Amino acid sequence: MYQASRRSISAAVQYPALLRGFSSPITPSPYYASDKVVNNEGGATAPPPSCKSRLFSAVASHPKGLRPGVRTSGIPLASRFMMLPASSRGEATAAEEHTSDGPVEKFEYQAEVSRLLDLIVHSLYSHKEVFLRELVSNASDALDKLRFLSVTEPSLLGNGGELEIRIKPDKESGTVAILDTGIGMTKEELVDCLGTIAQSGTAKFLKALKDSKEAGSDSNLIGQFGVGFYSAFLVSDKIIVSTKSPKSDKQYVWEGEADNSSYIIREETDPNKIIPRGTSITLHLKTEDKLDYTDTERLMNLVKNYSQFVSFPIYIWQEKTQAVEVEIDDEPKEGEAKPPEGQKKKKTKTVTEKYWDWELANETQPIWMRNSKDVSAEEYNEFYKKTFNEFMDPLACTHFNTEGEVEFRSVLYVPAITPMGREDIANPKTKNIRLYVKRVFISDDFDGELFPRYLGFVKGVVDSNDLPLNVSRELLQESRIVRVMRKRLLKKTFEMIMGISLSENKEDYQKFWDNFGKNLKLGVIEDNANHKKLAPLLRFFSSHSEDELISLDQYVDSMKEGQKAIYYMASDSITSARSAPFLEKLLEKDYEVLYLVEPIDEVCVQNLKSYKDKQFIDITKEDLDMGEKDEEKEKEVKQEFTPFCEWMKDHLGDRVAKVQISNRLSSSPCVLVSGKFGWSANMERLMKAQTLGDTSSMEYMRSRRVFEINPDHTIIKTLNAACKDDPKNPEALRAIDLLYDTALISSGFTPDDPAELGGKIYSMMDIALAGKWAAPSTDDSNVHVSEPSVEVNGTREAEIVELAEVQSVEVNGSKEAEIVEPAEVQVENSPSKN
Structure with a gap:
């Protein structure tokens, strides 16, 4: 407007x-x-x-x-x-x-607590099973508080027993109870901690410690958000908390239900339920969760997964079996008199008896909390096997602590073998790095964020006391912290692998390379920032070492005087690489060439580009620089063969980008090389194998091939003469086609029409062999066909012969010449005679 x-x-x-x-x-x-x-x-x-x-x-x-x-x-x-x-x-x-208008009224937001609680619980946690982790962590915090406060107030310990956590399932009642002998709660603390959502008693305690400047390294309390307790409503309809604080003479019971916005607190009056101190949380499980979370084996696995390294022992009430000897009466055999009552013979038999008892669930101790100098190799190996369910000792191990912006402890392992059933060397969903916060398991699913996917084979644990987590304690909050941790973990991992490569036992690194070499090559492709750390770990075969892998350092150290680059060639096998025409001049100069025989090798080296200021050069590409040049001779040869190259290019057309004189051949007449930016034969073969390959780009790359000729070879000299004599000579043109197709195969490329190539070879063979040997006559008079002689009574009686042929027939030891018809030959005692 x-x-x-x-x-x-x-x-x-x-x-x-x-x-x-x-x-x-x-x-x-x-x-x-x-x-x-x-x-x-x-x-x-x-x-x-x-x-x-x-x-x-x-x-x-x-x-x-x-x-x-x-x-x-x-x-x-x-x-x-x-x-x-x-x-x-x-x-x-x-x-x-x-x-x-009058006085102002102030209002507060209202909420339906039951719905709010349901939203909080079911929105925060992605897995139901984490309720046990949260409740065990709360119990651990209660024990830690008691241990810390008892330093100045020993009377708080009283006669409450050892500091421990117990989990007791009951299938009949459909409940599971988590008990601890920690600090407990008073009535006021029950109201504050359990009656107020998102208020953490642990957080308050830590703040009080910080304010009083008494917080030390021994206070490893876990809770901070005040919602972990309510995760119990993921699996239960009703929760009963019975708690006794050593600071109070009374024991109180808190009861709450998931669909109720209120709770009750009462004083415990049953003398059988009175405890010296601590807390007991009883969960009345939902119908669909009763079977799962009253199973002792399931609870044992959850504790081992999430709370294996909690500082206090965790016991689970479970059924056990034992063999016992029981007495049985020895009944007398038939006909025997029964012995007196007091003299009866007693026999025993072994029976299996079931009973219930407490089983320690977290017997494995967190060795990363100890000084690495105090941990033996056997302890590291045992920890590795138990934590990652392995049966073989690891190939290498590193134990370290980091300080600074992020403080954490870690133990990393390199497995001895590739995991069974592994199909993808770069699976980002590997769960081999386990993240703990204050020894409580948080996650092992980082989708390549905490550890790069190409090092997914590395296994280990990372534990920190101050990582920023989201409320559910399932995800790291700050990407900056993750980047710092990732950088330090990578550094230690590379040092560990380098230690294997420098080991006196060469078999160790050979074993590592056989299992995880492809992972490192993938790392070169994906992680440009760590090329300097990855390159020394790479291994390849070479023209000087076809049976044993060598490092790039070994290659550089053995380079010849005047050699300025690292030469390589990609092929499908050492055999085909060894006989390739690209190598001829390089081998004459005794230059070493790396053989890249795995599909990933060529892409790996192309991404690496150089090593120790030495450029990688693909000897199958055009314009190969081998150092020394005789410019005057090159000028003469170029002047002589330039018309010949143009003649060949005109005939070959779009099959090649150009025809030029080669400096890499000595015994072969020609070779087909790739353009500077074209695909090599090996790369072309790999791209063809791709299901979703781009055919248009393949045609473009194929057009970049360069046909190189050897001017010193007899075939090339002969064709050059033919070019000068008669450029349109059909035999010379056919020879060019055959020369191109042969070079196509010897250079590693695949011919478009193998049948057509076969026809060309047969035609050339026919021309080459014509007149070399006399052809056999086709006149019938000169054809002699003889049939086997017939032997009767040990004597050769007759032979069937052609009419125009005279054969001697031996009868009764004498030879007689006669001409016979085949049908007239009869043998004595033969069926036809009769």
């Missing part, structure tokens, strides 16, 4: 006294509609106050006042009017309105 100009509004805002100066009647503005101000949306508002009329009239009377379609700094006129002081607008201030 219409809006005022910037100058008009600015004057009105800066000089409100001008508004008060309008005392004389002012003609209504033509921009009113029925005494109502037209707003920006085209609607009408209530009639404005007189002061508003004055303002609008004053603005309208301005020579550059209201103009259709003009906006002033994007602020509508009505909005700019509201920017004026309240006194100028003729409006009362907020205080004046409050005073005139």
